[in-house]
Amino acid sequence: MADGTRRPLIAGNWKMHGLKVPAARTLGEIIEGYDPALRAGVDLLVCPPAPLLHMFSVVAVGSRVAIGAQDCHAEPLGAFTGEVSAEMIADAGATMVIVGHSERRAYCGESDGVVRGKALAARRARLTPIICVGETRQERDAGQALEVVGTQLFASVPDGPCDFVVAYEPVWAIGTGLTPTAQDVADMHAFMRDGLCKRFGAAADGVRLLYGGSVKPANAGELLAIADVDGALVGGASLVAADFLAIAGAAVS
Numbered sequence: 653m654a655d656g657t658r659r660p661l662i663a664g665n666w667k668m669h670g671l672k673v674p675a676a677r678t679l680g681e682i683i684e685g686y687d688p689a690l691r692a693g694v695d696l697l698v699c700p701p702a703p704l705l706h707m708f709s710v711v712a713v714g715s716r717v718a719i720g721a722q723d724c725h726a727e728p729l730g731a732f733t734g735e736v737s738a739e740m741i742a743d744a745g746a747t748m749v750i751v752g753h754s755e756r757r758a759y760c761g762e763s764d765g766v767v768r769g770k771a772l773a774a775r776r777a778r779l780t781p782i783i784c785v786g787e788t789r790q791e792r793d794a795g796q797a798l799e800v801v802g803t804q805l806f807a808s809v810p811d812g813p814c815d816f817v818v819a820y821e822p823v824w825a826i827g828t829g830l831t832p833t834a835q836d837v838a839d840m841h842a843f844m845r846d847g848l849c850k851r852f853g854a855a856a857d858g859v860r861l862l863y864g865g866s867v868k869p870a871n872a873g874e875l876l877a878i879a880d881v882d883g884a885l886v887g888g889a890s891l892v893a894a895d896f897l898a899i900a901g902a903a904v905s
């Protein structure tokens with residue numbers, strides 16, 4: 653549960669889902685459902701695939717639903733075929749960007765150093781990075797979850813201001829319907845908060861720590877009630893407006 657000074661954030665990571673007509677319909681439903689009661693207590697962010705960023709940003713103007721990207725390149729421009737810079741994302745109207753998602757770490761070989769470079773690029777372009785960390789099943793079973801996440805966090809988060817969000821997403825909980833116990837999430841989030849406070853001092857109290865991995869309307873209440881869980885990074889359930897809004901509702905109830 654956010655402690656009162658941190659406004660909860662419910663972020664939808666659409667991954668590689670979304671063609672413009674049905675996607676615009678879903679975004680419209682999310683905007684419509686973001687009623688005054690939700691607006692008073694929770695921030696909403698939708699992260700569509702890059703080709704939809706500009707359209708989504710235009711559609712969302714005035715709605716207070718924020719739009720974010722799923723990745724960015726570390727360089728502002730250059731000969732990097734197929735890549736999208738943080739500046740381009742900001743230019744498209746987005747305000748946040750996910751970096752270091754475990755799917756990119758696994759499929760694109762992104763190291764902590766690469767992720768830190770992307771977080772710095774986000775800062776340069778005045779985007780808020782959502783820096784993702786999380787252990788594999790094997791690492792958790794070996795009792796190494798805290799150590800692995802602590803190392804990722806330390807090496808992926810850049811020095812400087814506390815202008816970032818962190819998402820703890822256990823790899824084994826993503827898209828599987830499995831979630832850690834409430835105690836395991838509480839322990840991990842307390843551990844991350846402690847690590848950030850040791851490094852950044854009191855400013856780290858303001859950093860929002862999201863949980864991600866099989867968040868659904870049915871389990872959102874329990875997960876969001878955990879101390880130091882300041883919101884959720886939602887995959888599959890964010891593709892259905894009613895489910896995404898129900899998860900947001902759980903953040904304010």
Ligand SMILES: O=C(CO)COP(=O)(O)O
Pocket residue numbers: 665753821825826827828829864865866867885886887888889
């Ligand atoms: O990877 C995720 C969000 O970034 C989580 O995905 P699911 O909610 O589909 O498990």
